[in-house]
Amino acid sequence: MDEEVKFVLDSTKESMDASISHLEKAFIKIRAGKASPIMLSSVMVDYYGAQTPLSQVSNINTPDARTISVQPWEKNLIGEIENAIMNANLGFNPMNNGEMVIINVPPLTEERRKQLVKQAKAEAEDAKVSIRSARQEANKELKALEISEDLLKNAEVDVQELTDSYSKKVDSILSVKEAEIMKV
Template identity: 80%
Template sequence: MNEDVTFIIDTTKEGMEAAMTHLEKAFIKIRAGKASPVMLSTVMVEYYGSPTPLGQVSNVNTPDARTISVQPWEKSLLQDIETAIMNANLGFNPMNNGEMIIINVPPLTEERRRDLVKQAKSEAEDAKVSVRSARQEANKELKKLDISEDLLANAEVDVQALTDNYIKKIDSVFEVKEAEIMKV
């Protein structure tokens, strides 16, 4: 196969892989009933005058499926961390016991689970759009090349097969996430 065609297909595959990676990161942030340190990944704490991610000033753990514990490396940060968690508007009510902060993660309601499934479906659709736009871009680039019609047709078939493969992967990842969210 022509070097240019191979390059375009490889570049397209990288773009589609990036869409999958982005989807997986987005799914990690969608809460599925269990406590996870990732739930606090967006919390920023005032540390020596600059906003710092919570994970860089403390140890964030999940002792069980319904609890998140935050142990700061400096006890003087306890109050700042508690305030930052409340200000992050995550719906958590942190408890400060003087040593660490404990957050009880409430169970999800049926309505909230449905909302989370909608959010996950939206993220999956965005990933599919990215994959399709990578296909469209690849086909545009292939048409610019000075190659035979047969080689062009074969390359377009390869790009379509790649697209179909990634769309199936996105659907299966979404199905797993949906089942995880709806599981009580």
């Protein structure tokens, strides 16, 4: 196979891999009932005038499946951390005991589970759109190359097979996440 065609296919595969890894990162943030420190990954705390990720000013643990504890490295940050968690709009009600911030993660209602599944499906669809745009870009690059008609057709078939396999990966990742969310 022509070197240029191989390069186009490799870069397309890389782009599609990036779509899958982005989807997996997005799914980590969608909670599925159990408490996890990742749930607070988007929380930014005002640390001496600079917006700083919560994980850089405190220790975040999950003592059990329904509780997240946030142990700040400086006691005077407790109020800031509480406000930051409230302002992050995650649906949590933090409490502090003077030493640390404690968050009780409420069990998911059926309605909330359905909303989370919708959110997961939207993320999966975004990943598929990204994969299809990588296919479109690859086909455009292939047509720009000075190659024979047969080689072009074979390369386009290869790109389509890549697209199909990555779309199936997205579907399987989504079905696993969906089952995880809906499990009570």
